[in-house]
Amino acid sequence: MENFIVSARKYRPQNFSTVVGQAHITTTLKNAIRNSQLAHAFLFCGPRGVGKTTCARILAKTINCENLQPDGEACNECHSCKSFNEGSSFNIHELDAASNNSVDDIRTLVEQVRFAPQAGKYKIYIIDEVHMLSSSAFNAFLKTLEEPPSYAIFILATTEKHKILPTILSRCQIFDFKRITIQDTVEHLQEICTKEHIQAETDALHLIAQKTDGCMRDSLSTLDKIVSFTSGHLTYQNTLEHLNILDYDYFFRVMATVLEQDVAGALLLFDEILQKGFEGDNFLNGWAEFLRNLLLCKEDKALHLVEVSGNLKERYKQLSGQISPAWLITALHLLNETEINYRMARNKRLHVEMALIKLCYLQQAVTLVSDDSSGEISKKKLVPDGAAPQKLRAAQPITAQTIASAPTSSNSIAAAPPVTSPVSTPAIPTAPVQTDHHTVTTMPVQTTAATTPAITAPIAMATAPTAPAAIHTATAPVSKPAATGKLTGLAAMKEAMASKQQGSTPLQATPLTMGAIHVYWEEFIHQYRQANKMTVVSNLQLAQLKLLGATEVGIVSRNIVQFRFMEEEKLVIAEFLKQKFNNPAIVLTLQLDESQQAQDIGPAPLSSREQFQQMSEKYPLVKELKDRLNMELDF
Template structure:
């Protein structure tokens, strides 16, 4: 039985021209070899499976080739190339730093560098996974890496460049390998399938390339598994089954249900997905990518970013024309939030189903723009509807006050009464058209006749109202219109200032305290209740406190109290003055004053005379 060789080894590139997806590196290396401008140390870094070690081996073989070709490739016929292909070259040493990462291993390597090659021009040392070396090993390697012998060349390879010491990086010529694109991977897999006489659909190879995320080694290993699974006949369906990937058809079906607001259909499709063994997060991630592809497909300039097969691109393009960018972006945001909160959700199925229900009604999201003050608004569908916005009456927008009803300005055709005998035609203000279920609660429209004006000049208020109604009004949103109407109402009802009297002060003060009592803030209530109000001047209110603690509390609340009185008396010039009743201050008995040391001793000998006799007999001196 013939020994099977996996495709990753069987079709491993043997020269620069067969390396897939790294032309920017292979071209640089070939030019360096042709021009004899080789560095003494190279660092190949990049993701796994993109050809770092392969390029290192090809470079080592090409450097020692005895008869290199004109394009910088190895001849594969000389003794050096044949010995390398057979794995018997004495000038190329490969070290795995993952298992040989101690300082002793590097010292042994440095000792070998001292010996010149017996055959060939260079001795090449390939150190794979160099980031696994210890700090001591790196330090032992520094001097040799910076100033190696003329015949020694080091090629380092790593997947994690950030773990390498900066002193090592500065001594190497760095080459960054990139991920292999999906199209390059598909072309390479198609070439291998033809050589192995394997029947493979293009969509199946696309799935393999997308699943392996730019790693050629994983792509070849996956191809070998699916070939064994399908006996050499790769189709889109059996590749989906083997790789456990959701079919794009599911996303197209779900999208159709969402656009038709068919919640039942969307939930049934999601249930079918769960029955096949897929988790909710797989569905969310795949649908987010599906919506991203729809958004990119709307612009021809970036359509190449949709890395799918040709027939799928057409389906994406056709479906994206039915959706607006606003809808897709909003749906992506919703799915992103759902995916973030998926792990914290206890009922994960319900969590995903809620996102489906929201997306079904997302196309009815509206942008409310006030068309007029009677509640007519514009509804703008995120899904285009022949480019025409729809108008509707918002049932939740009730007329706030009479100010929200603006009468039509008088025009030249409007008759103006010139004599009392000519009764004017009553003008009816436009009213809000309520829905049927709210008609019973709505007030009937009010008819206001225009008073006759025989010979009297128009009053200032009438002129102002006419000027206001004839002036162009800026369209406001619903919230801004409500705020303006309330401000107008307050302004019309509180024009005159309320006289400041001691009785009114106490009434308003009790109202102010009652707010804190209702909030159960009894500490604040007790401090406020102890204060005494007085009138110091016509527009100056005095607030007297009984103690310093209460005074400090009043200072903190002074601004709020002052604004309260200004609002109640409709007088912005009111001044609030805080006072302290010194007569209410309690005198604190601090006790007798402390005695000095000399006074304490004098009182002691006065009470105990023997102490003085003892002092005199011992001839003691006291240090006060």
């Protein structure tokens, strides 16, 4: 039986031109070889399976090629190239740092560097997984890596660049390998299928490329596995079955039920997905990817980011035209939150089903009301036109209002009779309107001659109730601007807030007394006692309160630890006292009782010599043992 060689080894690139997806690196290396500008140390870093070790071996072979090609490639015919291809080259040494990561391994390598090559120009040392070296091994390698012999070149490869010491990074020429794109992976897989006489659908190869996430080695291993499963005939369906991937048809069907607001149909489809053995997180992940592709398909310039086959991309584009971007963005946010909380959910099935139900009724949530007059998007009206007369209609512009702290009632709204005025009207002083139970103030608004002669009645808000009296009203002709009604309403609201602040009387501050301070202090401590923060309670209880002035409160701490704690809580305590005494001018001062601090500290600790002398006096055998053993104590 012939030995089987996996595709990852059989089709491993042998020159720079066959490396897939790393043209920015292969071009740089070929130009450096042609121009004789080779660095003495290279660092290849990037994800797994993208060609780091392969490029290191190709570079090592090309450097020592005796008949270098004009394009910077090795000839594969000279003695050096043949010995490398056969694995018998003495000038190329490969070390696995994962299993040889000690200082002794690096010292052995450094000893070998001293010997010049017997044939060829350079001795190349490839150290794979270099991040696995210990710190001592890195330090032992520093000097040799910085100033190696002229014939020595080091090529380091790693998947975790952040674990390498900065002193190593600064001595290397760094090349960052990127993930291989899905399109490059599909083209390479198609080329291998043609050479191996394998029948494979393009959609099936797309699935393999998406599943392996830019790792060519994983893609080739997956291809070998599915070829064995399907006997050399790869189809979209059997690839789905083998890779345990949800079919895109399910997502298109779920999308149809969601757009139709068919909750029962969406839940039945999710149940069918669960019956096939898929977990809820797999569905959420695939569904979010599906919505992301729909959102990208709405812009032609972003269409290339949808990494699916051509016929499937056309289906995406047709469906995306039926859905608004607002719906897609909101749905993506909802699915992201659902996926984040999926692991913490007890009933995971219900957790996903709730997300589906929300998606079914998401259209009403993102639908906005269009303004018929301007065609712009505006908020929905809070009160319809046919509302009760005592409520303000949302469509009416508010010209002026006075807001007081007392509660309002339905009979507290008074309006002036309509009066037309085509010219500007000066500001007129307001006059109070007295009713049986309320005092009403009207505030006319000054307008300009450029406004239209439409009339708006001033709106009066009730103030505190007064004694019954005769009604006196004062009105003035006011014209309403037609085009700037919203601005006039905003200005009126600002005037109302200003008048409210001017009319409101601040509450009187409570004078500071030691009795009141102690009462509020116990209330402050009780908050932490209810929260079961007994350490904070004990620190607060040990503090001593003093009245240092009319608006100054002092807190005396017994030791430095308590003082530091009070410094951290100073802002909270000060704000609490300001609110309780209704006095923003209160100042909190922290003090440290030096006498108490000295008592708490206690005697100074003994030195090592003093401790030994004290122990020797108490236990004479200790000194006798020291003398018999001729021990010298290091104090």
